[in-house]
Amino acid sequence: MDARIVEWLNAGVGRFGPWDAFMEAVMSDYLAPVTGSLVLLALWFYGNGDQERYRNQLATVMGAMSVGFANLGILLVNNHYFRPRPFVTLDVQPLFYMPTDSSFPANTAGVGFAIATAVFFRHRKLGAALYALAFLWSFGRVYSAVHYPTDVLAGAAMGVAAALLSWGLVRVLGFIPRLVLGAARSFHLA
Numbered sequence: 001m002d003a004r005i006v007e008w009l010n011a012g013v014g015r016f017g018p019w020d021a022f023m024e025a026v027m028s029d030y031l032a033p034v035t036g037s038l039v040l041l042a043l044w045f046y047g048n049g050d051q052e053r054y055r056n057q058l059a060t061v062m063g064a065m066s067v068g069f070a071n072l073g074i075l076l077v078n079n080h081y082f083r084p085r086p087f088v089t090l091d092v093q094p095l096f097y098m099p100t101d102s103s104f105p106a107n108t109a110g111v112g113f114a115i116a117t118a119v120f121f122r123h124r125k126l127g128a129a130l131y132a133l134a135f136l137w138s139f140g141r142v143y144s145a146v147h148y149p150t151d152v153l154a155g156a157a158m159g160v161a162a163a164l165l166s167w168g169l170v171r172v173l174g175f176i177p178r179l180v181l182g183a184a185r186s187f188h189l190a
Contacts, residue, residue, distance in 0.1 A: 002148040009143045010092040027140030032133050036115035059122035062166040066114035069162035074110050078102045086145040095144035106147045109138045109155030117163030
């Protein structure tokens with residue numbers, strides 16, 4: 001089923017140049033992660049008053065933690081399981097450069113959904129926009145035969161789980177982020 005979905009989607013590659021150009025831009029290594037990082041950076045400095053700014057900075061810290069946990073989980077899976085990319089095993093036309101690491105789970109989906117989930121806890125609309133971007137980023141990777149759909153689903157699940165773990169840790173160990181943010185404020189970084 002995974003292979004059929006990739007082949008069906010990838011059959012559109014090369015048929016409509018503007019769509020391919022759009023997909024190349026969306027699935028690049030820059031648009032979604034840079035956008036997510038800029039959102040986290042903007043949250044760090046945004047807020048009317050100390051309390052709102054503190055909550056936004058906490059969301060930024062959790063976004064960074066979420067990306068770290070997602071990448072750690074994906075690294076652990078990749079150390080024990082290697083899945084060849086669709087462009088290696090299927091007769092498809094890649095639209096993107098050809099990564100050589102494991103296809104499963106999709107690191108891009110893990111990062112995108114980790115940031116989106118962390119932001120969603122604090123700002124629903126902004127988080128929803130980041131979810132849409134993460135979905136589009138992941139869809140582009142399947143369209144271009146860089147990932148299978150299950151790679152993306154697993155990566156997205158790991159990203160969401162990483163954000164939930166981050167929020168849970170902050171709720172249980174809330175004094176640690178307060179110490180970090182307090183130290184940042186003493187150096188005029190927050």
